[in-house]
Amino acid sequence: MIQFFKTKENSILAVECSQAFSAKDIEKLTWLFSGAQALEETSLEGIFIGPRREMITPWSTNAVEITINLGLSGISRIEEYFPVASADAEHDPMLQRVYKGLNQEIFTIDKEADPIVYIEDIAAYNLQEGLALSQQEIDYLNSVAAKLGRSLTDSEVFGFSQVNSEHCRHKIFNGIYIIDGEEKPSSLFKLIKKTSEMNPNRLVSAYKDNVAFNEGPVIEQFAPATNDKSDYFEIKDIQSVISLKAETHNFPTTVEPFNGAATGTGGEIRDRLGGGKASLPIAGTAVYMTSYPRNKKDHACENGMKERSWLYQTPEQILIKASNGASDFGNKFGQPLICGSLLTFEHEENDKKFAYDKVIMLAGGVGFGNKKDAIKGEPKPGQKIVIMGGDNYRIGMGGGAVSSVETGQYSNAIELNAVQRANPEMQKRVSNVIRAMAEAETNPIISIHDHGAGGHLNCLSEFVETTGGKIDMDALPVGDPTLSAKEIIGNESQERMGLVVDEKDIDLLRTIAERERAPFYVVGETTGDMQFVFENKQGEHPINIALVAMFG
Incomplete structure (x- = not known):
């Protein structure tokens, strides 16, 4: 069953559970949802924007886990839906869809x-x-x-x-490359x-692991004396290695820029976590290359050529959403995005147009590890x-x-x-x-x-x-x-x-x-x-x- 809650901002929270909630359960959820009102209706009229039913959002995953920690059982999904004036309301079709009413089937996938x-x-x-x-x-x-x-x-x-x-x-x-008939x-x-x-x-490892390692200085490690229980922190010297990593995430960022760039950053961080027998991330970078965004009409170089039709997102949308996505992941994970670069390019010559079809989204970063663990x-x-x-x-x-x-x-x-x-x-x-x-x-x-x-x-x-x-x-x-x-x-x-x-x-x-x-x-x-x-x-x-x- 799905229990609906109405928030103070008039959005709707849909909570999927395997059994009906008790009064105590409703009280806990009302507190968790900052005073949202539990609704008696099993279906709601109106037009709403919400997540695609096929994709459980990360917000839902974390919200469900919080309910488990509160002692609530049987909850499998929680999603938020926003009322809009018409079915033409702006939304991201990669992640969201328009719902004409909310009912007990909004999470059902007929498969x-x-x-x-x-x-x-x-x-x-x-x-x-x-x-x-x-x-x-x-x-x-x-x-x-x-x-x-x-x-x-x-x-x-x-x-x-x-x-x-x-x-x-x-x-x-x-x-194998053959150029002008010559291999x-x-x-x-x-x-x-x-x-x-x-x-x-000073290279320690390259082209055979998730990251490259260069030999670093002897550094002080400030960490608990034991790793499986509460303990005093201690300082000890370790021989470090410096990790370096960069990789592109072009296709996902072209199709859905926010999550494409966010998962590009997240994947690059995981590569540094997975270097050797384990290493740690420190800071990240991001690079974007697109066709002209055409966000200003007085830019003669951008508007001198006709803009093509875009399959998923325009360059302007990509640059805004991708930048937000990469920074969002780094901020929430705890890795600052400290530098980067941007290039927009189009060129026309001999009736041929050269430009970026896919965006180039490159995520990179540096980190460190213990030299004794640098080789798998x-x-x-x-x-x-x-x-x-x-x-x-x-x-x-x-x-x-x-x-x-x-x-x-x-x-x-x-x-x-x-x-x-x-x-x-x-x-x-x-x-x-x-x-x-x-x-x-x-x-x-x-x-x-x-x-x-x-x-x-x-x-x-x-x-x-x-x-x-x-x-x-x-x-x-x-x-x-x-x-x-x-x-x-x-x-x-x-x-x-x-x-x-x-x-x-x-x-x-x-x-x-x-x-x-x-x-x-x-x-x-x-x-x-x-x-x-x-x-x-x-x-x-x-x-x-x-x-x-x-x-x-």
Whole structure:
């Protein structure tokens, strides 16, 4: 059932619960909602702007957790709706929709979890789902299916597309270049790496981890003497490494600038958290490059050329919303955005126009770590795989593959499905657990990665790349019961980190996670058989494939 509350500002709070509220429950919620009035009506007339029913907002996630801490049970979602004069009222269609009345069905999605699908025609599935697979990759997957003697599952084909996307593997950037018929000796990636090879200077690690590390000075660390209980703070000297990281988040920011830039900043912070066996962020930067915003009519250079029609957002909207999103995440997480740059550009020559189609949104930052933890350990068979962070939702599906092609190449529905959402408060909790490990005399983390493009697929496959591993599907936290196995495995719900630890250290990590209110799940283990397996309690295998086949 859904209980409606009317706030003092006349917005409506819709609270979804599995049972009717008692008078005591209503009293607690009224206090929590700053005196909002509980309404007797089960449906409301009028026109409202509110979140898309398919996407649970970060605000809802945090609000529901607060109700749990208040002793309320059964609440699954809380969202806010704003009354407007007409259905033409301004709103963000990426995140919001117009509701003509509010009723008990506003959270209902008429969909059941799809079963595992075996893909007979990989080429057709590639186009249908916007996987950006090349013909060579399609031929390769057909050969893998032939060797296995069965069709590949939707999760396996989707997983291959994410793990091997340009976004993740840099196939073009690391490819062979032939210019004027002459094959060049180095790829662009090799040329960039060559600078470090020729002048390593104080370089500790680069091009093989989530961040690069340079050797830093000996610094004073001010931290609790023990990491799992209340204790005195102590000062001790550590040999530091300085972390450096920058990455683009162009496609999501083009489609939905606020959350695109926010999750770009959040993902870059997680990369620094996941450097070595754990490192810590300090400060961030942001760079934006767009076509002309045309926000002033007297700018001759901007208005000398005709503006194109934009598929999702105008450059002006992108610059405002993206800047707000990046700063919003940093402020809420606790990392200042201290510098950045902006470029707007268009040029016309020989009847050809050159400009930015996708925005360039680059998030970067610096941090530090302990030099003893600057290099990841190598997982061994029998170690546990842990995930910390929020639940799985139908968010960012296909982001890695879709972001590797031109905006508008796939259907609007596919591209919207790749949009992500930001929850910096959740990321801060996870960060606090990682900080406790990074500051400890003995860090139990063997390896650590964030969940970015491809979700569990990329993170967990990297953990088990040298051993193989089995993941328990039923141990993965699911916030939306309609998710298929493919969606559970491949979604890009943000603010999640994966760890490999020894079984003996699980209780220590769980204790710290509970203290920081960071969701903590043991989801699998490394095996030693070089297979990548996801298995549920029914004995079904959405993914059961050799790692060598998955990585192509």
